[in-house]
Amino acid sequence: MSAKDTISRLLRCRAVLEKLKLLGMVKVYSDNLAAAVGVSAALVRKDFSIFGLTGHRRGGYRIDDLLSQLNRILGRDQPLKVLIVGCGKIGTALMNYRGFGTQGVRIIAGFDVDPEKINPNAVPPVYPMDDFERVMNAEQIRVAILATPENTAAHVAERMIMAGIRGILNFAPIPLKGGPSCLVQNIDIALELENLYYFVRLGEATEERRGK
Amino acid sequence: MSAKDTISRLLRCRAVLEKLKLLGMVKVYSDNLAAAVGVSAALVRKDFSIFGLTGHRRGGYRIDDLLSQLNRILGRDQPLKVLIVGCGKIGTALMNYRGFGTQGVRIIAGFDVDPEKINPNAVPPVYPMDDFERVMNAEQIRVAILATPENTAAHVAERMIMAGIRGILNFAPIPLKGGPSCLVQNIDIALELENLYYFVRLGEATEERRGK
DNA sequence: TAGATTGTTAATCGATTAACAATC
DNA sequence: TAGATTGTTAATCGATTAACAATC
Structure with missing residues (x-):
């Protein structure tokens, strides 16, 4: 495209x-x-x-x-407000990601089903997943990062779409498909590494051939 | 491509x-x-x-x-061995990323300049940056993930390339260019979000027009 | 003016799709 | 056999590049 x-x-x-x-x-x-x-x-x-x-x-x-x-x-008039669903390692890392501040991206809140992860006083706050719809609507947010484990990703994405999310950046290690009401951009880290590795090996192969 | x-x-x-x-x-x-x-x-x-x-x-x-x-x-014969340079939030998150195990990606070690981050007994271990060349050669590794802050990314990448790294997956919030001896794949999270957001807004605009 | 850079058109390049003969 | 699916060729589509008139 x-x-x-x-x-x-x-x-x-x-x-x-x-x-x-x-x-x-x-x-x-x-x-x-x-x-x-x-x-x-x-x-x-x-x-x-x-x-x-x-x-x-x-x-x-x-x-x-x-x-x-x-x-x-x-569209740089207002900052891009984003929610994060899944506050495991990756989700938490993105909560305070340095690269966002300068680029006008603002993480409004994180969500998790694990009670131990909840912390409404943190910045950004982490709420129970049950609060997702409420916060999303209150803050008028349409874009979210999905960072749950593989086994729950599809289910969680469905819920987010039902709630009215229009764009998902998916870090879960399984590609998701979008739909008519929601765009999905998959970040498949393992795939990126394997793709990179393929061309690294390819380059080495051609080098060897040249060397001969 | x-x-x-x-x-x-x-x-x-x-x-x-x-x-x-x-x-x-x-x-x-x-x-x-x-x-x-x-x-x-x-x-x-x-x-x-x-x-x-x-x-x-x-x-x-x-x-x-x-x-x-x-x-x-x-090339799925042996697992893809990868090093991580920069053990901040993102780097650490990737150290134990669940999505890698199933895909045959193995994180061999992490590196950082901050003494507090060093832990050679962790799995995977975290070594001082000074050990990078040694570990890379000992383990015959050619692909690495770069996850340092923006201000050091270019400098660190240069060092990695000098050491003989052939492929870099770059999570630092600044795009890097590869070179003849090293491929670079940039993962620009802020850019992905802004790109997504652009098309979300575009979709909303056309919906509105249809609604009228 | 002479020289350099834009904005745009036409040409090229390459990726995807459509279509269908081969064939199991 | 009849029907369905592959493997491949030709057609289409779209993105990038080359080139150059416009012009500051």
């Missing part, structure tokens, strides 16, 4: 632009952005043109302008 | 096949696999044909045969 890839690239452009701005830079060329994001300059301009992001012929792009246009498109 | 996608699909097919085998099933059709993996049957057969995986006209595929052929291609 290219729409997805286009948005990914725009998000990465935004991250780069924010860093450039902090460094005090004022303008940037498609060439610079492309190098920073790791794609071709033509593709950066193409992505921009899809959303009507414009610069100045000969003069590149004003970083401020580009950022405010990107923020309008990508 | 399709090669990457093809391998991902084959890995997912393998995972499905292993479950079917546990259930006592003997044969499977491209149709079944496709539904389980969430792609078209034609694509499953296409992926198979790229690697010469064959079944029986009219008779589908024998699960045992397919599994052993897939294992040959994807």
